[in-house]
Amino acid sequence: xxxxxxxxxxxxxxxxxxxxxxxxxxxxxxxxxxxxxxxxxxxxxxxxxxxxxxxxxxxxxxxxxxxxxxxxxxxxxxxxxxxxxxxxxxxxxxxxxxxxxxxxxxxxxxxxxxxxxxxxxxxxxxxxxxxxxxxxxxxxxxxxxxxxxxxxxxxxxxxxxxxxxxxxxxxxxxxxxxxxxxxxxxxxxxxxxxxxxxxxxxxxxxxxxxxxxxxxxxxxxxxxxxxxxxxxxxxxxxxxxxxxxxxxxxxxxxxxxxxxxxxxxxxxxxxxxxxxxxxxxxxxxxxxxxxxxxxxxxxxxxxxxxxxxxxxxxxxxxxxxxxxxxxxxxxxxxxxxxxxxxxxxxxxxxxxxxxxxxxxxxxxxxxxxxxxxxxxxxxxxxxxxxxxxxxxxxxxxxxxxxxxxxxxxxxxxxxxxxxxxxxxxxxxxxx
Amino acid sequence: xxxxxxxxxxxxxxxxxxxxxxxxxxxxxxxxxxxxxxxxxxxxxxxxxxxxxxxxxxxxxxxxxxxxxxxxxxxxxxxxxxxxxxxxxxxxxxxxxxxxxxxxxxxxxxxxxxxxxxxxxxxxxxxxxxxxxxxxxxxxxxxxxxxxxxxxxxxxxxxxxxxxxxxxxxxxxxxxxxxxxxxxxxxxxxxxxxxxxxxxxxxxxxxxxxxxxxxxxxxxxxxxxxxxxxxxxxxxxxxxxxxxxxxxxxxxxxxxxxxxxxxxxxxxxxxxxxxxxxxxxxxxxxxxxxxxxxxxxxxxxxxxxxxxxxxxxxxxxxxxxxxxxxxxxxxxxxxxxxxxxxxxxxxxxxxxxxxxxxxxxxxxxxxxxxxxxxxxxxxxxxxxxxxxxxxxxxxxxxxxxxxxxxxxxxxxxxxxxxxxxxxxxxxxxxxxxxxxxxxxxxxxxxxxxxxx
Numbered sequence: 001x002x003x004x005x006x007x008x009x010x011x012x013x014x015x016x017x018x019x020x021x022x023x024x025x026x027x028x029x030x031x032x033x034x035x036x037x038x039x040x041x042x043x044x045x046x047x048x049x050x051x052x053x054x055x056x057x058x059x060x061x062x063x064x065x066x067x068x069x070x071x072x073x074x075x076x077x078x079x080x081x082x083x084x085x086x087x088x089x090x091x092x093x094x095x096x097x098x099x100x101x102x103x104x105x106x107x108x109x110x111x112x113x114x115x116x117x118x119x120x121x122x123x124x125x126x127x128x129x130x131x132x133x134x135x136x137x138x139x140x141x142x143x144x145x146x147x148x149x150x151x152x153x154x155x156x157x158x159x160x161x162x163x164x165x166x167x168x169x170x171x172x173x174x175x176x177x178x179x180x181x182x183x184x185x186x187x188x189x190x191x192x193x194x195x196x197x198x199x200x201x202x203x204x205x206x207x208x209x210x211x212x213x214x215x216x217x218x219x220x221x222x223x224x225x226x227x228x229x230x231x232x233x234x235x236x237x238x239x240x241x242x243x244x245x246x247x248x249x250x251x252x253x254x255x256x257x258x259x260x261x262x263x264x265x266x267x268x269x270x271x272x273x274x275x276x277x278x279x280x281x282x283x284x285x286x287x288x289x290x291x292x293x294x295x296x297x298x299x300x301x302x303x304x305x306x307x308x309x310x311x312x313x314x315x316x317x318x319x320x321x322x323x324x325x326x327x328x329x330x331x332x333x334x335x336x337x338x339x340x341x342x343x344x345x346x347x348x349x350x351x352x353x354x355x356x357x358x359x360x361x362x363x364x365x366x367x368x369x370x371x372x373x374x375x376x377x378x379x380x381x382x383x384x385x386x387x388x389x390x391x392x393x394x395x396x397x398x399x400x401x402x403x404x405x406x407x408x409x410x411x412x413x414x415x416x417x418x419x420x421x422x423x424x425x426x427x428x429x430x431x
Numbered sequence: 432x433x434x435x436x437x438x439x440x441x442x443x444x445x446x447x448x449x450x451x452x453x454x455x456x457x458x459x460x461x462x463x464x465x466x467x468x469x470x471x472x473x474x475x476x477x478x479x480x481x482x483x484x485x486x487x488x489x490x491x492x493x494x495x496x497x498x499x500x501x502x503x504x505x506x507x508x509x510x511x512x513x514x515x516x517x518x519x520x521x522x523x524x525x526x527x528x529x530x531x532x533x534x535x536x537x538x539x540x541x542x543x544x545x546x547x548x549x550x551x552x553x554x555x556x557x558x559x560x561x562x563x564x565x566x567x568x569x570x571x572x573x574x575x576x577x578x579x580x581x582x583x584x585x586x587x588x589x590x591x592x593x594x595x596x597x598x599x600x601x602x603x604x605x606x607x608x609x610x611x612x613x614x615x616x617x618x619x620x621x622x623x624x625x626x627x628x629x630x631x632x633x634x635x636x637x638x639x640x641x642x643x644x645x646x647x648x649x650x651x652x653x654x655x656x657x658x659x660x661x662x663x664x665x666x667x668x669x670x671x672x673x674x675x676x677x678x679x680x681x682x683x684x685x686x687x688x689x690x691x692x693x694x695x696x697x698x699x700x701x702x703x704x705x706x707x708x709x710x711x712x713x714x715x716x717x718x719x720x721x722x723x724x725x726x727x728x729x730x731x732x733x734x735x736x737x738x739x740x741x742x743x744x745x746x747x748x749x750x751x752x753x754x755x756x757x758x759x760x761x762x763x764x765x766x767x768x769x770x771x772x773x774x775x776x777x778x779x780x781x782x783x784x785x786x787x788x789x790x791x792x793x794x795x796x797x798x799x800x801x802x803x804x805x806x807x808x809x810x811x812x813x814x815x816x817x818x819x820x821x822x823x824x825x826x827x828x829x830x831x832x833x834x835x836x837x838x839x840x841x842x843x844x845x846x847x848x849x850x851x852x853x854x855x856x857x858x859x860x861x862x863x864x865x866x867x868x869x870x871x872x873x874x875x876x877x878x879x880x881x882x883x
Contacts, residue, residue, distance in 0.1 A: 263453060264452075266453060267452060267453055267455070355785075358799065358801045358802070358805075359798070359799060366451050367802075369451070369452070369453075370451050370452055370805055370806075370809070371801070371802075371805060373452040374452070374801075374804070374805035374808060374809070377452075377808075377812075378744075378747065378804070378805075378808050379747070380743045380744050380746070380747030380748075381744055381747075381801065381804055381805070381808075383743055384742060384743045384744050384785075385801070388785075
C-alpha cells in the first residue's frame, strides 16, 4: 500500500482511514500489508510492515553495515541492501540526495508537493522491483503516480482509494495538474474504491470512469477507548452548545453555519455556537459573525487535536457539518459515538450509511437553523438521536470494511478484473 | 345466509405547511392551502367521484340489494365541503337511496382515544353532530381512527351509546378464531364488534392490480367464490378499506370499478347478501367476546399503534399535544379549536415513524422523521403558546372551568332578566329608571355570547 499519512501523525481524515483499512485487513490473519510512507515517525503500530520512503535508495552508495544499521526508522538495514540491489536508473542528477543515496521527504503537505509526489513515484519503482506482492493499493491522489509506476513495473493489479477528489476540495474549479494526476491514476487502476456513492458518481461523471470498476467503500470508525468514554461532559444546564468542527475552508461550508446561527440567535439567546478548527476562511468567518452581531455567542476555539476533539463532542448538544461536498466525513460518526446528535448536509457521503442524523441541503440555512433549534429545544429528539445514534454507529466497523475490501482483492487477484455488480452480490450479507 | 359488510373510510388530512421556528409567535397559520386544494381535488377526481358514482349506480341497478357503509372524518369532510363539494353531494344522493349507513369516528381522525377520555368524547360527539347535520342521520356504529381498538376504548365507546364498533381482525387477537362472525366486547356484551377480514380486504385494496400476485387478474366471480367457499356457519364477511383504494392505490385503469360493478350480481348468484354494519348487528348473533388488552389497529404488519407512537419523538409530540387538551376544550376560541382538530390527525404522527417499512412511505413534504418532528413541534410550540395565552396559566383547569361556567350562567341569567325587563316595560311603560340600568348589564352578556 502506498499512503501519505498514518497515525500517530494525523493531518486529516486520511490518516484515520488508512489506519482503519489496514487494521481491518490485518484482523483477517492472511493479509500481509506493507505500508509505504514518505516519512514515518517510528511510533506507528506494529501490526503491519512500514517502509520509510525517505530511506529507500535510488542511487548506489557504498555504505558500511555497522555504520548504518541503527539509523533506520520503519524498515531495516537488510531491507536497505535488498532495495539497493534493485536500482533501475541513474538518479544522480536529483537534488537533496543523502549519504545513503535516498531522497528526503519533508512529510505532510509542503510547498514543493509536486516534486515530492514525483520522487515518491521514483522510489516506488525500486520497491516494485525488490518486493513481492499480489496487489497494489494507493491511497489518495498523492500516491497514484507511485501506484501506477508500481503497476507498470510489476504488472500486478492496481487498486486506488479515492478519499477525496479535487472537485470536492474546489467546489468544481479544479486544479488542472491535480486533475490530470487523479485522472491518470484512475485510468490505470483496475479497481477504484470511492469512500461513498457520492464520490463514486463524481469519479464516474467527472473523471469518465467505467462504473463497473468503481465501488463505493464507505469508511467506518473505531470504538472509543475507555479513556475517551470516561470523559465527563461539562455542560451548562441553561445553555446549549452547537458545534462545528473541521477545517474552516470552502469545502466545509462554514458560512452556512454562521448564517444559520444568526437565524437561531434572532429567536433565542440560550444557545452558544462553537466553530472549532482553523483554515483559510477563519478570518472571514470571524468578520461574518461580527457583522451579524452574534459574536458574543459565537466562539472560535481554534484547532483541536486528540482528546480535545472528543471533549468538544461530549460538551456539545449538536454537531453540525454543512459541507458543500464531502466525500465521506468521519466527524459526524465520531460525534455520534460521543452521543452528540449530528446535522449533516445531504451532500455528505457519510449520510448514505447513516439514518439517525438530520440531513439538510447545505445551502438551506432555514432548514439548518430549524434543525439546530429543534434538537436544542426538544429533549425527546435529542435523546432519540443520541441513543439511536450510538447504537447505529457501533454497527459500522472497520472489520466489515476490511471484509469488503478483501472481496475486491479476491476478485482482482483471482480473475484479474473487478466488477461492481458481482461485488454487490458478494457483500450483501455483510451488514 | 352469508352477507358482505362493505365499508369505506373517507379521510384526508389537512397538510401542514413548512413552519420554521422563527414563525413561532408571529404566524399562526399552519396549513398549506395549495397542497390541500390540489390533493383533495386530485383525489376527488381520480378516486372519490368515479368510485361513488359507481357505488350509486350499483345501488340503483341492483334495486337496493347492494349496501355499503362509510365513515368520514370531520377534517376530511370539511375539506371536501371546501374543495370538492360534488363528493358531498354524491354521498347525499347515496344516502337518499337508504342503502347506506354512516358511521361515527373521531372528528379529527386523531388518537384522542388513547390520550384523554374527555377529548375523545367531544371528538366523537362533534362528528355525530356533523353527520346529522349533513346527512340527517345519527350514527349508531362507531369506528375509531385507523380502527384502533382496545378494551378500554370499547368501554368508552359503549358509554357513548354506540351499538357496535368496527376493528381489525388481527391474527394476534383472534388466534384460531375466524373474523367471519359477529363478536362482542368483553367489557360490555351490548357493544358488538365487527372484525375486518384483512385477507379479503387487502386482496382488493393492496393486491388487485399487482400482476405478480398469484390470483391476478381477480374477477368478481372468483372473489364471490372465495366467500361462498368459506364454511357455511361463517356468515359475516367484513370488507373494510379506504375509499381511495379505488382509484389511487388501485388505478382506475386496473378496472377495479368494473370488478365492483359485477360484484352484487355474482354475490346474488351465490346467495350472498350485502348488509350495513347496523343490519349485521341486528340480524346476527354474537358468538363470543373479544379480548384486547392492548390497543390494536389496521396498520402495518404488527397491527398495533407503533407507527404513531413507536418512538420517543412521537410520544413526546403526542404527550405535548394532549397536555393542553383540557384547556382547549374548556376554552371558547373557535380558531384554536379548529387548529386543535387539524393538529390531532394521526397522520402527523405517522410522518415521524422510524420503522423500517417494506412498503414505501409517503411522508408528504418531509424528507425524514426528524424533519417531520421538527416541523410539527414548531407548530405545536406556537399552538401551545396561544392556548396558554387564552387564560392565565396559574389558574388550574377545574377552577377555570368553574369560572367560565359561572360567567356563562350569569350571562344567561342576565339575558333572562333582560327579557323579563322588556316584558315588564311593555306592561308598565311608566318605569323609567330600570332601562338605564340595563345597557350596563347587557354588555358582558353579549361578550359571553360572542365568545361561545
